[in-house]
Amino acid sequence: MTVTIVGSQLGDEGKGALVDLWGGDADVVARYQGGDNAGHTVVEDGEEYKLSLVPSGAVRDKVGVLGNGCVINPNTLFSEIDTLRERGLDPDVRLARRAHVIMPYHRRLDNVEEEAKADSDEELVVGTTGRGIGPTYEDKAGRRGIRVGDLLDPEVLRQRLEYAVPQKRALIEDVYGLEAGEECDVEKLVEEYTEIGRRLAEDDMTVNCGDFLARRREAGENVMFEGAQGTLIDIDHGSYPYVTSSNPTAGGAATGTGVGPSVVGRGEVVGIVKSYLSRVGEGPMPTELKDDDREEELADFIREKGGEFGTVTGRPRRIGWLDIPMLRHAARVSGFTGIAVNHLDVLAGLDEVKVGHSYELDGEELLTMPATTERWAKCEPNLREFDPWPEVDWSSVAEDGYDAVPENAREYLDYVSGEMDVPIYAVGVGPDRAETVELANPFEQ
Numbered sequence: 001m002t003v004t005i006v007g008s009q010l011g012d013e014g015k016g017a018l019v020d021l022w023g024g025d026a027d028v029v030a031r032y033q034g035g036d037n038a039g040h041t042v043v044e045d046g047e048e049y050k051l052s053l054v055p056s057g058a059v060r061d062k063v064g065v066l067g068n069g070c071v072i073n074p075n076t077l078f079s080e081i082d083t084l085r086e087r088g089l090d091p092d093v094r095l096a097r098r099a100h101v102i103m104p105y106h107r108r109l110d111n112v113e114e115e116a117k118a119d120s121d122e123e124l125v126v127g128t129t130g131r132g133i134g135p136t137y138e139d140k141a142g143r144r145g146i147r148v149g150d151l152l153d154p155e156v157l158r159q160r161l162e163y164a165v166p167q168k169r170a171l172i173e174d175v176y177g178l179e180a181g182e183e184c185d186v187e188k189l190v191e192e193y194t195e196i197g198r199r200l201a202e203d204d205m206t207v208n209c210g211d212f213l214a215r216r217r218e219a220g221e222n223v224m225f226e227g228a229q230g231t232l233i234d235i236d237h238g239s240y241p242y243v244t245s246s247n248p249t250a251g252g253a254a255t256g257t258g259v260g261p262s263v264v265g266r267g268e269v270v271g272i273v274k275s276y277l278s279r280v281g282e283g284p285m286p287t288e289l290k291d292d293d294r295e296e297e298l299a300d301f302i303r304e305k306g307g308e309f310g311t312v313t314g315r316p317r318r319i320g321w322l323d324i325p326m327l328r329h330a331a332r333v334s335g336f337t338g339i340a341v342n343h344l345d346v347l348a349g350l351d352e353v354k355v356g357h358s359y360e361l362d363g364e365e366l367l368t369m370p371a372t373t374e375r376w377a378k379c380e381p382n383l384r385e386f387d388p389w390p391e392v393d394w395s396s397v398a399e400d401g402y403d404a405v406p407e408n409a410r411e412y413l414d415y416v417s418g419e420m421d422v423p424i425y426a427v428g429v430g431p432d433r434a435e436t437v438e439l440a441n442p443f444e445q
């Protein structure tokens with residue numbers, strides 16, 4: 001069977017932790033979109049792993065696949081694999097030959113465009129991770145991208161680069177008025193990326209992704225799809241243009257790996273929810289805690305306690321109360337069959353716990369998100385207050401099970417589950433694998 005893990009909010013919901021928890025029952029863990037903009041954390045017995053491209057199943061020695069929907073920077077992949085090897089893991093990662101490659105000029109253009117936007121109008125800035133994600137997906141849609149399979153054939157690689165690179169040079173020099181550098185040196189790129197192709201071939205790292213997964217499934221294996229980013233930064237269903245350039249929502253699992261939507265749909269689709277909101281990068285956030293000193297203090301407290309600093313960029317994350325219209329939207333878009341609610345421990349011991357239950361917009365109450373970002377930005381949250389829960393020994397709560405979760409926290413969880421109309425499969429009460437209260441294992445549903 002398959003289990004798909006999807007971020008319900010703005011990324012960093014703790015997807016890595018759940019992929020690791022349930023990945024124990026998977027044979028293959030496949031990423032279906034995004035690239036090294038992701039930063040997924042797994043903590044096993046106090047040992048912390050930050051994974052960017054290597055699927056989070058690696059900590060449990062599972063086969064990892066980077067599906068055709070991913071954009072791959074082979075240099076970051078290799079260095080991540082090397083680092084994990086130094087720490088005693090032996091990641092087995094396969095790359096879809098249909099996946100697109102992030103080239104040095106994509107990274108350059110990502111930063112050049114963000115700077116151009118800042119110069120033109122600060123409001124245009126997305127706050128990307130600078131990893132070249134957007135420009136690589138642009139080239140994919142523009143039919144001028146470089147795919148993993150192209151790296152295996154130096155002639156094809158050269159042909160593609162000879163077409164694409166002069167365009168990038170012209171863009172950097174003629175449109176942005178900057179100087180192109182090594183990232184636009186065709187000969188150097190051919191040489192470097194042919195060598196990368198050789199390493200991929202030598203280590204037998206490339207696959208025909210859909211076919212590979214079909215065979216594994218035919219052999220009775222379990223496949224987990226590991227979403228990166230989150231619903232609100234999905235290019236179709238998120239807060240455009242403050243989004244990433246792929247589909248983190250569940251539909252992406254099918255198009256991004258080459259299995260049918262019915263396969264994904266017959267399996268479980270689990271939404272990962274953080275008990276509050278964090279956002280790294282620009283864009284609206286109606287429940288953001290920033291309106292006065294008191295709110296800012298609370299945001300600082302949650303940020304410090306929850307370690308809310310970007311895994312990839314180290315940027316402090318913006319903090320807000322849970323946004324229920326956002327979660328209703330996420331549950332609908334991906335058709336969640338279950339949810340995991342993380343970071344319950346971070347909210348413990350506060351004087352007040354609130355959620356945005358609905359929005360007020362133009363005198364009307366909205367239960368879900370408006371489709372335009374401009375209207376979303378105008379939404380005022382109708383806040384609901386919950387009785388706070390105390391700080392407790394969360395490790396023993398995790399051992400004792402759901403009934404040991406403080407009653408007020410259970411009320412909060414029941415409310416969230418009820419509003420999303422989806423059962424809770426797990427509750428995160430700390431970063432470690434052992435600090436999770438498991439109510440159901442999606443592989444056993």
Ligand code: GDP
Pocket residue numbers: 007011012013014015016017038039040041042043305306307311341342343344345346427428429430431432
């Ligand atoms: P991802 O991108 O969705 O995988 O999430 P990140 O790894 O970027 O961010 C989640 C952070 O919260 C990591 O530092 C995790 O170790 C940590 N974390 C995950 N679940 C919990 C939880 O239930 N409680 C606490 N306190 N931290 C958690």
Ligand code: IMO
Pocket residue numbers: 007010011012013037038039040126127128129130131132133134227228229230233242243244245280281282311
């Ligand atoms: P994980 O998988 C949180 C955000 C960036 C920026 C926007 C576009 O760890 O949850 P991009 O570089 O993708 O073009 O940036 O998306 N972003 C993330 N925010 N978690 C992530 O990944 C993110 N990946 C991208 O901050 O606002």
Ligand code: MG
Pocket residue numbers: 011012013038039040041311
């Ligand atoms: Mg992250």
